[in-house]
Amino acid sequence: MERRTFLKSTAAASAVAAISPKAWAGAGNRIPRVGLIGAGWYGKVDSIALLNVADVEFVSVCDVDSKMLNEAADMLAARQNSKKRPAVYENYKKLLSGHEHDIVIVGTPDHWHSLPMIAAVESGADVYCQKPTGCDVLESKAMLDAARKHDRVVQIGTQRRSTPHLAEAKKRIVDEGLLGDVAHVEVCCYYHMRDSRSLEKAPDIPVPDHLNWDLWCGPAPKLPYNDIMHPRGWRAYMEYGNGIVGDMCVHMFDMTRWLLNLGWPQSISSAGGILVDTQARANITDTQTATFHYDDLNVVWTHRSWGHASNDRYPWAAIIYGDKGTLKLDVNRYEFEPRDGGKKISADAVIETDKFPDAEDKKKWNVGPNTAPGERAHMKNFLQSVQDRSKPVADIEQGHISSASCILANIAMEVGKTLEWDPETHRVTNSDAANEKLKRDWRKPYQHPAG
Secondary structure: OOOOOOOOOOHHHHOOOOOOOOOOOOHHHOOOEEEEEOOOHHHHHHHHHHHHHOOOEEEEEEOOEHHHHHHHHHHHHHHOOOOOOOEEEOOHHHHHHHOOOOEEEEOOOHHHOHHHHHHHHHOOOEEEEOOOOOOOHHHHHHHHHHHHHOOOOEEEOOHHHHOHHHHHHHHHHHOOOOOOOEEEEEEEEOOOOOOOOOOOOOOOOOOOOOEOHHHHHOOOOOOOOOOOOOOOHHHHOHHHOOHHHHHHHHHHHHHHHHHHOOOOOOEEEEEEEOOOOOOOOOOOOOEEEEEEEOOOOEEEEEEEOOOOOOOOOOOEEEEEEEOOEEEEEOOOEEEEEEOOOOOOEEEEOOOOOOOOOOHHHHHHHOOOOOOHHHHHHHHHHHHHHHHHOOOOOOEHHHHHHHHHHHHHHHHHHHHOOOEEEEOOOOEEOOOHHHHOOOOOOOOOOOOOOOO
């Protein structure tokens, strides 16, 4: 399609699929059996969302942290109808061989997404996998290939595509053509989310007894342990993720692609580095800009983990500029302002605390009332696709495009060159140095899924 011509999307592309909560059953009209791999923060959040919308039975849980593992098993036992405690495992291979699963949730850190996801689809399960798809481009492509080879439904946790007020903005503003011609989008994150502790303030310490650090590191480098790394702080290290671009840009870039019906960018450029927090142990950038170039449209990402946000109402957001108006969107709201006056259109995030109080969840697991409806709708969409064997709204291919594009932005920054990308060959056409970075070196004895 012409990038400046935004036709009305089909209902399948724009609508958030809805099924009756608590009404879904798997093959043979039995309660679907679910396994959870990765029982930390978002593994629990995803599990809560699934239990809120369907009768399922968590039969197994896996984590390399025994404290998190047993905490999750107890939580699931208390919440599911059977009150049965799931079997617990330290190794995902034993979980998959020990049970027949209809669904597997992969909520591990980023460097552990691919191997469990691929093994799960090989076992015959459909998978809900957290974003990003992988830590390198070819790992991510291997996940897509496995899903297609085994004909499995795989939903990626880019739940902005299912967030009610954002789906409304797509239908009401974008699909109706109120923006007019769009040639520029700004996406950003100004959260102070990069750990700034120095070596003196976060020294290397012994690994806690409840954590298998060697297994946690898995195929990634085994760095000395400190209390930044676990739980949740691992994103401060490029060894285990792709920095703020690989974490927060994935969401907003993916949302933009969904809203505007964009595929692969033609080229990607990026610049940045550690410019302010130079004494921190963290090795991800504290300042970075990336541009995703399309025919007649640029999507420009900026993050800073220091200073003030450019707009206090939209510190993590997308702003879409059209010749007829401007649309601002984030997890809390959207606002459309016509360029030549006229009625402004806006809506806040849907809040469903009356239907799903979960006060203890919000307190203990950091389930925000503004983001929880999107989590639940994303799970509904996934279950609908499992039922009718269709592609979900955040199908693995869409997750791969968004994830790999963000990884390529980091590579572009490293090699100092605008990268021309060929999605057919999955190669950069103008940089051998960039192509050498499409696949990371894995720690032995782990084998990279791309060979």
